[in-house]
Amino acid sequence: IDTVRVVVVGAGVIGFSTAVCVAEALPFCSVTVLAEKFSPDTTSDGAAGILFAAQFPDISVERQRRWFKDSFDHLRAIAQSQQSPEAGVMMSSGYQIFKDVPADPKPYWSDLVIGFRLMTDRELERFPGYKFGQAFTTVKCECSSYLPWLEKRFRKAGGKVQQRKVSSLHDLSDSYDLIINCSGLGSRTLTDDPQVYPVRGQVLKVEAPWLQHFIRDGDGKTYIYPGIHGVTVGGTRQEDDWRLEVDDGDTRSILERCSRLEPSLSRARVLSKWVGLRPGRRNPRLERELVQPRGRKVPVVHNYGHGGWGVTLAWGSALDALGLVRQCLHEMPPQAKL
Amino acid sequence: ADEHKPHSSNSGSSAVFLIFTHFYSFIFMLNIFLRTRSLLARNESLEDEFVRAKAAVESDTEFWDKMQAEWEELARRNWLEESETQRPIPPTVSPVEKGYYFNTTNPYRDWPNAFAEGQDKAREGDLNSAVLLLEAAILQDPQDSEAWQVLGMTQAENENEQAAIVSLQRCLELRPNNLPALMALAVSFTNSGMQREACDALQRWISHNPRYKHLISNQRSNTTPEHHVCPCVSSCRLQDILLLFQDAALLNLDCVDPDLQTGLGVLFNLSCDFNKAVEAFTAALSIRPQDYLLWNRLGATLANGNRSEEAVEAYSRALELQPGFIRSRYNLGISCINLGAHREAVSNFLMALNQQRRSQRCSQQQMSANIWTALRIAISMMDRPELFQAASVGDLDLLMRAFDVGDV
Numbered sequence: 001i002d003t004v005r006v007v008v009v010g011a012g013v014i015g016f017s018t019a020v021c022v023a024e025a026l027p028f029c030s031v032t033v034l035a036e037k038f039s040p041d042t043t044s045d046g047a048a049g050i051l052f053a054a055q056f057p058d059i060s061v062e063r064q065r066r067w068f069k070d071s072f073d074h075l076r077a078i079a080q081s082q083q084s085p086e087a088g089v090m091m092s093s094g095y096q097i098f099k100d101v102p103a104d105p106k107p108y109w110s111d112l113v114i115g116f117r118l119m120t121d122r123e124l125e126r127f128p129g130y131k132f133g134q135a136f137t138t139v140k141c142e143c144s145s146y147l148p149w150l151e152k153r154f155r156k157a158g159g160k161v162q163q164r165k166v167s168s169l170h171d172l173s174d175s176y177d178l179i180i181n182c183s184g185l186g187s188r189t190l191t192d193d194p195q196v197y198p199v200r201g202q203v204l205k206v207e208a209p210w211l212q213h214f215i216r217d218g219d220g221k222t223y224i225y226p227g228i229h230g231v232t233v234g235g236t237r238q239e240d241d242w243r244l245e246v247d248d249g250d251t252r253s254i255l256e257r258c259s260r261l262e263p264s265l266s267r268a269r270v271l272s273k274w275v276g277l278r279p280g281r282r283n284p285r286l287e288r289e290l291v292q293p294r295g296r297k298v299p300v301v302h303n304y305g306h307g308g309w310g311v312t313l314a315w316g317s318a319l320d321a322l323g324l325v326r327q328c329l330h331e332m333p334p335q336a337k338l
Numbered sequence: 339a340d341e342h343k344p345h346s347s348n349s350g351s352s353a354v355f356l357i358f359t360h361f362y363s364f365i366f367m368l369n370i371f372l373r374t375r376s377l378l379a380r381n382e383s384l385e386d387e388f389v390r391a392k393a394a395v396e397s398d399t400e401f402w403d404k405m406q407a408e409w410e411e412l413a414r415r416n417w418l419e420e421s422e423t424q425r426p427i428p429p430t431v432s433p434v435e436k437g438y439y440f441n442t443t444n445p446y447r448d449w450p451n452a453f454a455e456g457q458d459k460a461r462e463g464d465l466n467s468a469v470l471l472l473e474a475a476i477l478q479d480p481q482d483s484e485a486w487q488v489l490g491m492t493q494a495e496n497e498n499e500q501a502a503i504v505s506l507q508r509c510l511e512l513r514p515n516n517l518p519a520l521m522a523l524a525v526s527f528t529n530s531g532m533q534r535e536a537c538d539a540l541q542r543w544i545s546h547n548p549r550y551k552h553l554i555s556n557q558r559s560n561t562t563p564e565h566h567v568c569p570c571v572s573s574c575r576l577q578d579i580l581l582l583f584q585d586a587a588l589l590n591l592d593c594v595d596p597d598l599q600t601g602l603g604v605l606f607n608l609s610c611d612f613n614k615a616v617e618a619f620t621a622a623l624s625i626r627p628q629d630y631l632l633w634n635r636l637g638a639t640l641a642n643g644n645r646s647e648e649a650v651e652a653y654s655r656a657l658e659l660q661p662g663f664i665r666s667r668y669n670l671g672i673s674c675i676n677l678g679a680h681r682e683a684v685s686n687f688l689m690a691l692n693q694q695r696r697s698q699r700c701s702q703q704q705m706s707a708n709i710w711t712a713l714r715i716a717i718s719m720m721d722r723p724e725l726f727q728a729a730s731v732g733d734l735d736l737l738m739r740a741f742d743v744g745d746v
Contacts, residue, residue, distance in 0.1 A: 174533075177531075292610075297610070334675065334712060334715070335529070335672075336637065336638035336639075336641035336642055336649065336669045336672055337497070337499070337529045337634075337638055337665055337668070337669060338525045338528055338529055338603075338604065338607060338634070338635045338638045338639070
């Protein structure tokens with residue numbers, strides 16, 4: 001009874017990052033992560049987890065930069081510590097290449113990653129048909145290791161974890177004083193948000209230890225990301241496609257497109273295939289709301305809809321969510337006593 | 339949470355710079371507004387001000403961090419009330435008897451007639467003497483359930499919820515069918531946000547009440563939580579108990595049972611149906627217009643339903659009937675904060691704290707931590723950092739002089 005009961009719905013990278021931030025910053029909160037699926041079965045688990053981002057249209061660049069910078073600095077510190085292999089966080093260098101010069105040749109995060117520069121013509125020679133490219137060093141965060149690492153950190157801060165499907169946020173208002181919604185695509189039903197939609201992504205993991213640099217086509221559909229356990233190659237961006245099964249056509253297409261960029265991949269052994277549904281949304285939803293299901297007003301902090309940029313923005317938006325949690329606590333008016 | 343180092347700096351006008359770093363809560367905005375206003379009045383250049391503010395910000399951070407901590411502390415207290423257990427036990431107090439902390443320096447320790455006199459003191463509104471006398475009565479006879487009951491109810495009036503809960507629970511261990519203790523316990527649990535425990539106490543109140551207990555058997559097994567399929571166990575339970583009380587009220591068509599109405603008022607508070615709760619307490623007051631506890635409950639209900647102005651009237655009525663009613667004065671201060679009358683809020687908190695220590699000059703332990711917290715919040719809204727510091731270190735005399743609050 002001596003705590004504010006906080007529940008975080010969702011155990012992906014957004015959920016656990018937010019849970020850790022709240023549990024560590026507000027020790028008088030007892031935080032529970034409540035989710036239907038945990039690692040290794042979350043959407044985050046399949047993400048390549050390389051840090052860069054597209055720009056959301058209606059959120060200030062300043063705010064997006066803060067999300068990016070906070071996440072990048074947090075993960076970079078892990079990558080450069082002893083924790084790196086256990087947390088599944090490493091530095092990675094490579095290229096993003098474009099068939100046409102993009103509208104914004106220097107994205108907003110270009111000075112937040114390391115050593116960002118435009119590719120030279122000599123570097124571009126090996127990619128016929130590509131006119132423009134960016135070279136930089138960034139962080140790669142593999143959630144199959146990172147989520148268990150975060151969970152451990154969360155439990156150390158006194159956090160609790162519970163597996164169960166939540167069908168309505170209202171049902172939580174009796175047992176918790178504050179709800180944090182990090183349910184990604186689940187928010188479509190959980191908060192009746194029709195603006196969230198699935199963006200299906202299929203990837204393969206291949207054995208190609210000779211590959212050291214990432215390559216990403218600027219269209220976001222073809223990429224090669226060398227990681228700690230194999231190389232992730234992809235991908236697809238199929239909007240409103242709910243299929244969770246591996247599509248053999250997609251597999252062939254991925255291998256063909258990636259081999260065009262990196263011919264040695266046609267010889268690589270495929271280790272696994274994976275499909276995930278990104279929580280697509282025009283902009284992520286990071287805001288608070290009061291729900292009042294049966295009289296009792298319970299504040300809800302929403303933190304979902306990061307599309308394919310969940311790993312990139314998780315820590316930064318978790319810190320933003322923490323700020324919103326603080327605001328909710330502050331605005332609870334002093335209660336009069338009967 | 340109650341330890342506050344004095345902040346070392348004169349806080350300067352750092353708010354302009356702070357807006358870029360902290361924008362958590364409206365208190366910051368409020369201060370920025372106030373400071374900007376005074377800044378414009380002084381006709382200083384904004385740029386100069388910004389440079390100075392930037393320089394001052396480092397030494398100033400501590401002050402703002404503390405303010406932040408204060409808010410979090412309050413937010414926490416809203417849910418839990420006193421978390422006495424987490425605080426170190428003051429050296430003058432020893433834990434005895436199931437978590438109740440007795441005053442160790444009790445001048446009435448061997449007083450004859452301690453219970454009767456304690457009851458008198460409580461009636462007179464000298465709550466501190468009452469607490470000491472009742473504690474003495476209990477130390478003389480720990481099985482005296484009535485002394486535990488009166489002690490619990492007095493501690494609630496004295497704005498010490500945790501002590502009230504422990505005392506009332508002890509009373510009910512000794513005498514499970516003590517109806518006033520059950521009702522008082524339900525109120526204390528409600529104030530602490532413990533809905534399930536409050537419902538349990540109210541159900542026990544019905545089941546031990548000769549007038550209504552037959553309703554429990556009529557209700558079949560309906561009220562046991564195991565039978566619910568829905569996930570919202572506690573809120574369904576609240577509905578069940580509410581129905582039970584409404585059924586009971588139907589038995590009194592030609593008269594009003596003020597205690598039953600009090601239970602209904604508590605239940606409607608739990609379900610945040612404040613208008614219905616107001617009706618219930620008003621009905622109870624129609625039978626007992628001199629009951630200052632009821633006036634305070636009506637006031638608190640009005641306040642929690644965002645009707646602070648009416649709440650102030652109800653509290654004033656309670657305080658007219660019982661000037662020593664600390665809880666009602668605390669509530670009055672809270673309503674003053676909500677109405678933006680920060681100076682009045684501070685005066686009320688100071689008066690309450692002074693009353694709490696009056697009859698026992700050297701003891702801090704009977705002053706409520708949450709009154710201090712509320713006081714610090716009210717002062718923090720007045721843009722008086724030097725007084726905030728005095729509140730942080732608990733310098734009541736300095737604050738009483740600064741705010742010109744006399745010894746009542």
